[in-house]
Amino acid sequence: MMTDTHEPIIEVENLVVRYGEHTVLDGVTFQVRRGEVFVILGGSGSGKTTLLRNLVGLMRPDSGRILIKGEDFTSMNGDDRIELRKKIGMCFQGSALLNSISVGENVALPLREHTKLEDSTIEIMTKIKLELVGLGGVEDYLPSELSGGMKKRAGIARAMAMDPEIIFYDEPSAGLDPIVGAGIDVLIRKMQETFQLSSVVVTHEMESVKAIADTVCMLQGGRVVGIGSLEELERADHPYIQQFFARRPYDEEAEDSAYARALTGLD
Amino acid sequence: MALNIERKVSSDETVISVAGDVDLYTSPELRKAVLEAVPGAAGRVAVDLSGVNYIDSSGIATLVEGLRSAHKHDKAFVLVTPSPPVMQVLELSKLDNVFEVRTTS
Numbered sequence: 201m202m203t204d205t206h207e208p209i210i211e212v213e214n215l216v217v218r219y220g221e222h223t224v225l226d227g228v229t230f231q232v233r234r235g236e237v238f239v240i241l242g243g244s245g246s247g248k249t250t251l252l253r254n255l256v257g258l259m260r261p262d263s264g265r266i267l268i269k270g271e272d273f274t275s276m277n278g279d280d281r282i283e284l285r286k287k288i289g290m291c292f293q294g295s296a297l298l299n300s301i302s303v304g305e306n307v308a309l310p311l312r313e314h315t316k317l318e319d320s321t322i323e324i325m326t327k328i329k330l331e332l333v334g335l336g337g338v339e340d341y342l343p344s345e346l347s348g349g350m351k352k353r354a355g356i357a358r359a360m361a362m363d364p365e366i367i368f369y370d371e372p373s374a375g376l377d378p379i380v381g382a383g384i385d386v387l388i389r390k391m392q393e394t395f396q397l398s399s400v401v402v403t404h405e406m407e408s409v410k411a412i413a414d415t416v417c418m419l420q421g422g423r424v425v426g427i428g429s430l431e432e433l434e435r436a437d438h439p440y441i442q443q444f445f446a447r448r449p450y451d452e453e454a455e456d457s458a459y460a461r462a463l464t465g466l467d
Numbered sequence: 468m469a470l471n472i473e474r475k476v477s478s479d480e481t482v483i484s485v486a487g488d489v490d491l492y493t494s495p496e497l498r499k500a501v502l503e504a505v506p507g508a509a510g511r512v513a514v515d516l517s518g519v520n521y522i523d524s525s526g527i528a529t530l531v532e533g534l535r536s537a538h539k540h541d542k543a544f545v546l547v548t549p550s551p552p553v554m555q556v557l558e559l560s561k562l563d564n565v566f567e568v569r570t571t572s
Binding site: 311315316317318320321322324325328329331332362363394395 | 490491492494495498523524525527528529531532559560561562
């Protein structure tokens, strides 16, 4: 398959998502180029989880479009949507492994559900995927027998099961100690480099961003406030980006004053 | 791109020539061709992969199945002139040293 590394594999156009009266995503627009690691960065409540849910097709937006490989994913229904979702791997924050079946069966599950491959082929594919993520030989273990870092790796192996073209990671290093988290960052980069995978990573961890990002998209209050390389964002003069990168807390005094004004109506 | 498979039998070798994309949907065709060819092959089984544009892990797993079957039937199993995409995925899967690879057809 010939691929142009500059062509966009995901195009998000003017995405708007509301929960009731509350606008969670407000005109979000960006492109993810084929083969890059695209990091969606933002604080709590910035809308990054909602954005991810829309990108993987777990939600539909109120307006706007998401094109995946040039096809309008947002308006797609039925078999077309299912076919396109097969090209997408999702690595959930809590790994989302099924605890009642072995690690190998977890990895094999998408293949058993969505393909007509023989069991013997699936068994070999499962071993290849587990070896790729550094978990060779653990296929018969139950998820409960794995450490947090191993569970993350198993989740990545399962996301890779169908040989996806795009893989999404939701807070991949959340809850891991810094050394194990750094190992996951190395693995994400390795998967991208070796398979030319397009990777979209939602995170708020700056150390992880430094390790993996080709492009960083900064969200605040449901809007894109900056997009570019990490170096470009570090030079940006947007106050929220500067505050986020400097890990400066919110100004409590200003917030207190605003609260008092709202309560009393006095300046 | 669809998968095209041709089989050529000689006195000392059965050559299976593969062209196109070997993926989740087409690898069962390759599996069928390889596993049918192995038991009755007069000599070695050679899978010519020079025309493969793309191969995924289901294709690599299929080649492993072919190798297993060849061992079981006491036959040699050779990959012939694997295209760069095939070599890359074999290396990534750490299986490039498992197969005998011939660089001339």
